[in-house]
Amino acid sequence: MAAQAGPLVDLSIDNDGIAILTMNRPPVNSLNLELLEEIGKSLDEVAKNKTKSMILTSSSPSVFSAGLDIMEMYKPDLKRAEIFWTTLQDVWIKLFGSSYITAAAINGHAPAGGCLLSMSCEYRVMVEGKYTIGLNETALGIVAPTWFMDTMCHTIPIRQAEYALTTARMFTVDEALQVGLIDESASDKADAIDKCKKFIRKFDKIPSLARAVTKQKIREGPLVRLQKNRQQDTAEFLGFLKNPKIQQSLEMYIQSLKQKAAK
Ligand SMILES: CCCCCCCCCCCC/C=C/CC(=O)SCCNC(=O)CCNC(=O)[C@H](O)C(C)(C)COP(=O)(O)OP(=O)(O)OC[C@H]1O[C@@H](n2cnc3c(N)ncnc32)[C@H](O)[C@@H]1OP(=O)(O)O
Numbered sequence: 001m002a003a004q005a006g007p008l009v010d011l012s013i014d015n016d017g018i019a020i021l022t023m024n025r026p027p028v029n030s031l032n033l034e035l036l037e038e039i040g041k042s043l044d045e046v047a048k049n050k051t052k053s054m055i056l057t058s059s060s061p062s063v064f065s066a067g068l069d070i071m072e073m074y075k076p077d078l079k080r081a082e083i084f085w086t087t088l089q090d091v092w093i094k095l096f097g098s099s100y101i102t103a104a105a106i107n108g109h110a111p112a113g114g115c116l117l118s119m120s121c122e123y124r125v126m127v128e129g130k131y132t133i134g135l136n137e138t139a140l141g142i143v144a145p146t147w148f149m150d151t152m153c154h155t156i157p158i159r160q161a162e163y164a165l166t167t168a169r170m171f172t173v174d175e176a177l178q179v180g181l182i183d184e185s186a187s188d189k190a191d192a193i194d195k196c197k198k199f200i201r202k203f204d205k206i207p208s209l210a211r212a213v214t215k216q217k218i219r220e221g222p223l224v225r226l227q228k229n230r231q232q233d234t235a236e237f238l239g240f241l242k243n244p245k246i247q248q249s250l251e252m253y254i255q256s257l258k259q260k261a262a263k
Pocket of ligand 1: 236
């Protein structure tokens with residue numbers, strides 16, 4: 001993978017007071033420990049500055065995020081893997097549980113962890129094109145953690161979520177729109193950001209405390225479930241990494257990605 005140039009995230013505040021958080025880890029914004037740490041710090045910054053809303057997007061022209069960095073899971077140093085996993089949990093808790101308004105301008109592919117980040121926002125606009133979005137873990141021979149599943153069940157009907165999760169379904173933009181996995185499509189990134197801003201402006205006349213408490217209450221179930229089971233969730237992840245069959249599946253998957261990239 002190409003060497004990193006520049007910061008892993010960019011956090012800017014526009015004239016309307018909306019924070020734009022841009023992931024910037026070329027080539028595909030795969031979520032390694034350092035990127036997750038930077039996303040976490042930016043989410044803290046947005047919360048601390050009492051910014052009213054945030055739009056999550058990517059600097060890549062074709063990938064929102066490729067999900068978790070497979071190299072964090074392949075033959076890992078277990079101490080780092082533990083920190084990696086707890087950092088991912090923290091990012092999800094901060095984003096899914098945030099009191100400020102969140103929207104994702106999905107300007108490219110959003111598999112697995114990329115889909116999770118976007119589903120953790122309150123609104124999703126995806127750029128039209130040959131991009132796909134979904135939780136594809138079972139195709140890799142791995143099982144999405146319960147909180148990934150909860151997040152999907154919070155986004156689309158449970159029957160559709162079960163079908164999508166078990167079949168590792170990657171949705172096209174039109175299919176995602178039809179099932180409600182995304183809320184709108186857009187012609188390009190600028191249009192996606194505009195549409196996210198239009199969503200954010202819907203709250204101009206809604207008292208912010210009432211909005212925030214309502215959001216937190218409706219999201220309470222999945223959040224409490226992870227908070228109560230964090231250690232077990234981490235232990236399951238580490239146990240999974242120690243399983244030779246899983247390591248073999250990951251190795252084959254990495255090879256297939258590399259072969260595809262070399263074509
Ligand atoms: C059995 C019971 C167990 C019970 C307990 C379970 C508990 C454990 C839970 C564990 C859960 C773990 C959860 C994981 C969630 C994830 O997020 S896994 C990651 C899944 N992601 C993917 O599958 C995406 C793979 N990537 C792609 O499909 C494509 O790259 C793309 C569509 C995103 C973009 O395509 P394109 O623009 O054509 O780029 P490429 O040429 O494919 O890639 C460029 C470059 O990037 C490397 N790469 C791509 N994705 C990743 C990644 N996710 N991680 C690391 N690296 C990645 C790719 O290999 C290329 O590298 P090189 O240039 O060849 O070096």
